[in-house]
Amino acid sequence: MSRQYICMDTIRFLMGKVHPIAPLFTYDRYADFSEDEVDLLLGAAKDLADQHYFPHFKSMDEHGVVYDNGEVTTPPELGDIIRATAEGGWIGGTDKPENGGMNLPEMIFGTAQLIFQAANNSAQGYVGLTTGSARLITSFGSQELIDTYVPKMYAGQWQGTMALTEPQAGSSLSDIVTSATPVGQDGSYHIKGQKIFISAGQHQHSENFVHLTLARIDGAPAGTKGISLFVVPKFLPSPDGSLTYNHVFCAGDYQKMGQRGYATTHLVFGEDQPTVGFLVGEPNKGLRYMFQMMNEARIAVGQTAAGVASGAYYASLQYAKERPQGRALEQKKNLGSEQTLIINHPDVRRMLFTQKAVVEGSFSLAMECLKLSDLIHAAPESEKEDHFLLLDLLTPIMKTYPAEMGQKSVSMGLQVLGGYGFTMDFDLQQYYRDIRIMAIYEGTTGIQSLDLLGRKMTIKNGKAAQLLMAAVQRTIHEASTYDELKPQAQQLGKALERMGGVVQHLMPYAMRGELTTFLADATLFMEMAGHVVIGWQWLKMALQAKQDQLSGNDQFADAFYESKVQTMQFFFRYELPKTVGLHRTLTADSLPLTIGQVESALI
Numbered sequence: 109m110s111r112q113y114i115c116m117d118t119i120r121f122l123m124g125k126v127h128p129i130a131p132l133f134t135y136d137r138y139a140d141f142s143e144d145e146v147d148l149l150l151g152a153a154k155d156l157a158d159q160h161y162f163p164h165f166k167s168m169d170e171h172g173v174v175y176d177n178g179e180v181t182t183p184p185e186l187g188d189i190i191r192a193t194a195e196g197g198w199i200g201g202t203d204k205p206e207n208g209g210m211n212l213p214e215m216i217f218g219t220a221q222l223i224f225q226a227a228n229n230s231a232q233g234y235v236g237l238t239t240g241s242a243r244l245i246t247s248f249g250s251q252e253l254i255d256t257y258v259p260k261m262y263a264g265q266w267q268g269t270m271a272l273t274e275p276q277a278g279s280s281l282s283d284i285v286t287s288a289t290p291v292g293q294d295g296s297y298h299i300k301g302q303k304i305f306i307s308a309g310q311h312q313h314s315e316n317f318v319h320l321t322l323a324r325i326d327g328a329p330a331g332t333k334g335i336s337l338f339v340v341p342k343f344l345p346s347p348d349g350s351l352t353y354n355h356v357f358c359a360g361d362y363q364k365m366g367q368r369g370y371a372t373t374h375l376v377f378g379e380d381q382p383t384v385g386f387l388v389g390e391p392n393k394g395l396r397y398m399f400q401m402m403n404e405a406r407i408a409v410g411q412t413a414a415g416v417a418s419g420a421y422y423a424s425l426q427y428a429k430e431r432p433q434g435r436a437l438e439q440k441k442n443l444g445s446e447q448t449l450i451i452n453h454p455d456v457r458r459m460l461f462t463q464k465a466v467v468e469g470s471f472s473l474a475m476e477c478l479k480l481s482d483l484i485h486a487a488p489e490s491e492k493e494d495h496f497l498l499l500d501l502l503t504p505i506m507k508t509y510p511a512e513m514g515q516k517s518v519s520m521g522l523q524v525l526g527g528y529g530f531t532m533d534f535d536l537q538q539y540y541r542d543i544r545i546m547a548i549y550e551g552t553t554g555i556q557s558l559d560l561l562g563r564k565m566t567i568k569n570g571k572a573a574q575l576l577m578a579a580v581q582r583t584i585h586e587a588s589t590y591d592e593l594k595p596q597a598q599q600l601g602k603a604l605e606r607m608g609g610v611v612q613h614l615m616p617y618a619m620r621g622e623l624t625t626f627l628a629d630a631t632l633f634m635e636m637a638g639h640v641v642i643g644w645q646w647l648k649m650a651l652q653a654k655q656d657q658l659s660g661n662d663q664f665a666d667a668f669y670e671s672k673v674q675t676m677q678f679f680f681r682y683e684l685p686k687t688v689g690l691h692r693t694l695t696a697d698s699l700p701l702t703i704g705q706v707e708s709a710l711i
């Protein structure tokens with residue numbers, strides 16, 4: 109398959125210009141890198157995606173995952189994909205060299221992941237989980253845990269997972285009941301309980317599974333303050349290299365509507381015989397540690413949604429350029445005239461523009477987040493808090509905008525194909541099925557929205573929100589100096605004011621402790637914030653395109669720069685105005701119905 113699934117020029121434009129990576133190389137941590145090297149690394153990632161990921165996008169879906177008596181058979185090609193990814197350094201790349209990594213900036217590593225996600229989202233899930241769980245061990249685990257587990261994980265030989273969810277504890281992790289009983293003084297525990305929906309929890313391409321598991325040490329306090337983190341291997345490794353079964357039983361695999369090549373397992377720990385787990389860090393700090401992986405995974409899920417939407421965009425764009433149907437409105441009665449291509453119908457163009465606006469706006473936000481992650485690692489101490497707070501605020505938006513708007517954009521892509529979009533002959537139906545999970549796992553949209561409005565907007569007396577407002581204002585100010593961008597700069601300023609107005613309207617409820625009214629429409633607030641933030645990203649992209657054009661920079665063709673400006677104009681005309689209606693709903697006290705107060709009508 110040679111079809112386009114991502115635009116590398118857009119990636120280069122974002123990383124080279126809109127969110128320039130070069131200033132990162134002035135920090136000690138990244139001083140060994142250069143822009144030439146970035147190009148080589150991105151080229152290598154794209155080659156890997158072309159050769160190993162994309163060719164198996166469809167076949168992995170068709171093969172699916174088969175469970176039989178504790179064993180899980182995933183698509184055969186997955187083994188090669190994992191091996192090739194490890195060989196390229198794309199599992200442990202960001203870690204320190206002494207842990208087997210290359211100290212790669214998140215911007216490069218995360219962008220490589222985005223390329224893999226766009227090429228084959230199910231396959232990338234396996235390697236992404238190993239990266240996140242190994243990094244959790246290197247951040248908080250003992251040297252012994254690091255030495256025992258991480259090299260094999262980065263080599264792609266052992267699969268990492270995150271084992272949080274239990275039947276009664278999905279969104280609410282405070283209700284976890286899996287128990288951990290101390291065995292001796294060496295940090296080992298007997299783990300007993302069940303974890304459900306564990307991605308990549310069992311398959312034939314890994315010698316061992318390293319489950320980063322949340323459990324409650326006997327006698328620990330209730331709620332999140334009593335949760336600890338454990339490494340629970342499926343097989344216990346001995347110094348001589350042998351492996352002994354640790355009684356982690358895979359009791360099933362969930363058959364799903366999408367991501368059908370990605371195993372989703374039910375794991376049982378310590379049912380008949382003890383399962384041994386090893387404490388990571390200190391007792392009762394497990395959820396705090398796990399938030400490192402969860403925050404990374406939230407950005408990764410948003411990226412994956414954007415990647416899936418990107419694949420869908422290029423599939424529908426290609427179709428629209430090849431499919432003749434009907435005539436232009438002015439030619440409707442002229443039956444002797446040739447049929448036109450559907451891309452010439454304004455309604456089809458509207459759908460394609462929406463897709464492009466969602467995909468590239470989300471890519472740009474992803475790059476913004478990756479850069480902030482790098483600055484948190486590399487910038488002087490005095491600046492770190494600001495980067496951290498801004499990233500903390502943007503993370504739920506990065507998870508949610510691509511997941512929610514990506515669904516709409518893929519649905520439009522399917523619509524572009526008409527009846528063919530609904531058939532199994534084309535890829536749109538797979539993208540449509542695959543993207544649906546993004547708004548559910550790693551915290552549903554409802555939970556991300558509560559986090560955004562209830563926590564992140566108010567964190568440190570609203571400092572994170574102020575940092576966002578100031579960053580958006582800077583772009584508005586700069587864009588206002590170009591006549592062509594002035595109208596959109598003003599429009600974004602008004603949307604930002606509306607968002608601030610909603611917060612001001614809702615805050616008194618929070619202060620009075622009327623939390624149900626404060627947070628009832630958090631998801632609508634998320635929708636509004638998502639549109640404002642993506643509007644900001646589009647203005648940044650258009651501004652950069654203008655500056656490049658005016659300075660005679662010919663790295664990209666004129667048509668490329670023009671398409672960025674036009675897609676920005678599209679976003680500001682068709683998408684950003686949605687914030688007007690959302691503002692009205694979110695500040696409408698006088699209406700008779702607020703969903704937070706109505707219980708009895710849903711009959």
Ligand SMILES: Cc1cc2nc3c(=O)[nH]c(=O)nc-3n(C[C@H](O)[C@H](O)[C@H](O)COP(=O)(O)OP(=O)(O)OC[C@H]3O[C@@H](n4cnc5c(N)ncnc54)[C@H](O)[C@@H]3O)c2cc1C
Nearest residue numbers: 270271272273278279305306307372549550551552554555
């Ligand atoms: C394919 C797949 C892969 C997964 N992979 C993993 C994995 O690798 N590791 C892992 O640990 N877990 C994994 N999960 C679990 C996933 O994170 C949970 O399904 C998700 O967090 C939601 O939990 P739940 O399914 O129990 O739904 P619930 O928590 O029961 O939520 C149901 C609905 O109620 C809403 N809701 C719940 N509580 C609130 C609230 N307080 N306020 C407002 N609305 C609320 C939710 O938004 C949702 O709409 C996976 C799930 C799936 C389907």
